[in-house]
Amino acid sequence: MAKGEGWYRAERLKPGYISFLSFSSTVNLIVAHIDADGILSARIIYLLLGCEAEVYFPPWDDFGISEETAAEIRKRKPETLYVLDMGSDARSLETVRKLVDEDVVGKVVWLDHHPPDCDLSEFSDLESFTIVHSGGTCTAGLAYKYATIYGDQSEDAWKWIEIWTIVGIYGDAAENGELSKKILIELRGKHPWLFGEQVFGSTRYKIPQMYTTYFNTPRRIAFHHGAHLAFNACGEVERHGSLDLLKSNDPLVLAEYPYTMALQRMVELYRDIRKQVADSAIVYDYGKFAVCVVHTQYDIGGYVASIYASKLGKPVFCVNTGLPIGRTKISARAPQNSMLDVGEVLRECFGGGGHRQAASAGVDHNISREEIISALVRFVSMRGETGLANGGGLREYI
Numbered sequence: 001m002a003k004g005e006g007w008y009r010a011e012r013l014k015p016g017y018i019s020f021l022s023f024s025s026t027v028n029l030i031v032a033h034i035d036a037d038g039i040l041s042a043r044i045i046y047l048l049l050g051c052e053a054e055v056y057f058p059p060w061d062d063f064g065i066s067e068e069t070a071a072e073i074r075k076r077k078p079e080t081l082y083v084l085d086m087g088s089d090a091r092s093l094e095t096v097r098k099l100v101d102e103d104v105v106g107k108v109v110w111l112d113h114h115p116p117d118c119d120l121s122e123f124s125d126l127e128s129f130t131i132v133h134s135g136g137t138c139t140a141g142l143a144y145k146y147a148t149i150y151g152d153q154s155e156d157a158w159k160w161i162e163i164w165t166i167v168g169i170y171g172d173a174a175e176n177g178e179l180s181k182k183i184l185i186e187l188r189g190k191h192p193w194l195f196g197e198q199v200f201g202s203t204r205y206k207i208p209q210m211y212t213t214y215f216n217t218p219r220r221i222a223f224h225h226g227a228h229l230a231f232n233a234c235g236e237v238e239r240h241g242s243l244d245l246l247k248s249n250d251p252l253v254l255a256e257y258p259y260t261m262a263l264q265r266m267v268e269l270y271r272d273i274r275k276q277v278a279d280s281a282i283v284y285d286y287g288k289f290a291v292c293v294v295h296t297q298y299d300i301g302g303y304v305a306s307i308y309a310s311k312l313g314k315p316v317f318c319v320n321t322g323l324p325i326g327r328t329k330i331s332a333r334a335p336q337n338s339m340l341d342v343g344e345v346l347r348e349c350f351g352g353g354g355h356r357q358a359a360s361a362g363v364d365h366n367i368s369r370e371e372i373i374s375a376l377v378r379f380v381s382m383r384g385e386t387g388l389a390n391g392g393g394l395r396e397y398i
Contacts, residue, residue: 028052029054029081031057031081034060045111047157059223062360081106085112088118109130112142132146141174214263219299229263245257281308288380289316291319299323305332315340329360333358334357
């Protein structure tokens with residue numbers, strides 16, 4: 001990937017810097033987002049390192065390196081820290097740079113596709129930082145490109161790096177990105193069976209889409225516990241030798257693969273409760289956008305927002321006040337033709353992150369839903385024709 005596409009400093013590392021079985025398990029730490037892209041990019045890097053790494057998923061679906069995550073990094077003092085799909089915000093980058101300055105971390109490899117809020121070259125020019133960033137694919141796609149440069153493609157694990165890349169790209173709905181298209185064309189000839197279609201109900205799906213729910217769902221049911229479970233299920237799938245293990249209903253087979261069996265149960269539970277939660281939502285329409293409020297222990301605000309964004313044809317912010325984590329989560333979805341950038345709204349208003357059409361943020365549970373809605377209404381009303389209101393923060397819009 002050319003530097004103009006967002007590849008920083010990677011060309012300064014010598015080939016072979018990372019290869020299979022090259023590190024002990026005490027020196028590599030992978031910190032990854034808990035969605036499908038984070039889980040599968042973590043698996044790709046984990047395989048790249050010969051399974052010689054510790055993987056840490058933050059406690060809930062949040063962007064950036066929080067104080068809690070930084071504390072976990074301090075405990076481990078990794079020689080090499082891999083930060084995957086956690087956003088590209090200045091606060092997080094500064095936090096990790098401080099860990100490097102304090103000799104807590106040796107080297108940093110930062111892979112991400114979210115819009116940055118700072119000049120990444122300020123960090124990529126540091127000797128200890130390698131930043132791989134592009135909006136043309138997801139982090140799984142970037143992990144694959146990174147692996148093609150520094151990995152050994154003759155290893156048995158390489159087949160699974162390729163397969164998880166394909167599933168990861170579809171799992172993040174990034175298949176239409178320019179770099180994603182190039183990657184998928186490259187991998188189509190190696191795994192043609194993954195590029196067919198299948199009819200499920202009345203809808204036709206790409207084959208990879210039939211597997212993505214097993215990696216998008218776990219965080220919605222069990223947060224970081226679900227992400228770890230899905231990550232470990234990847235290992236069972238690799239040992240079994242086929243993705244079809246994820247859809248197996250043979251109890252004798254599943255008895256040998258407990259992580260996969262538990263993963264299937266999470267998917268079943270999600271399918272059972274998501275419509276019920278969506279139907280129970282209280283919806284407020286504010287013209288340019290809508291807000292729906294739910295109270296559930298499950299992190300399914302993104303699904304609820306998607307349902308109502310499709311029904312109403314406008315951006316929808318779903319406020320979930322029932323999560324058992326001491327925080328209220330705001331999930332946003334917007335139609336493709338929407339002029340409102342929900343990622344910017346949640347980043348500027350609540351310190352969240354994401355993209356133009358999908359984003360999330362978390363606030364302290366003591367902040368009422370009325371205050372959250374008031375902040376959204378004030379912020380959007382102050383938005384100019386060509387951009388968002390200057391400055392900002394939750395207190396300023398309440």
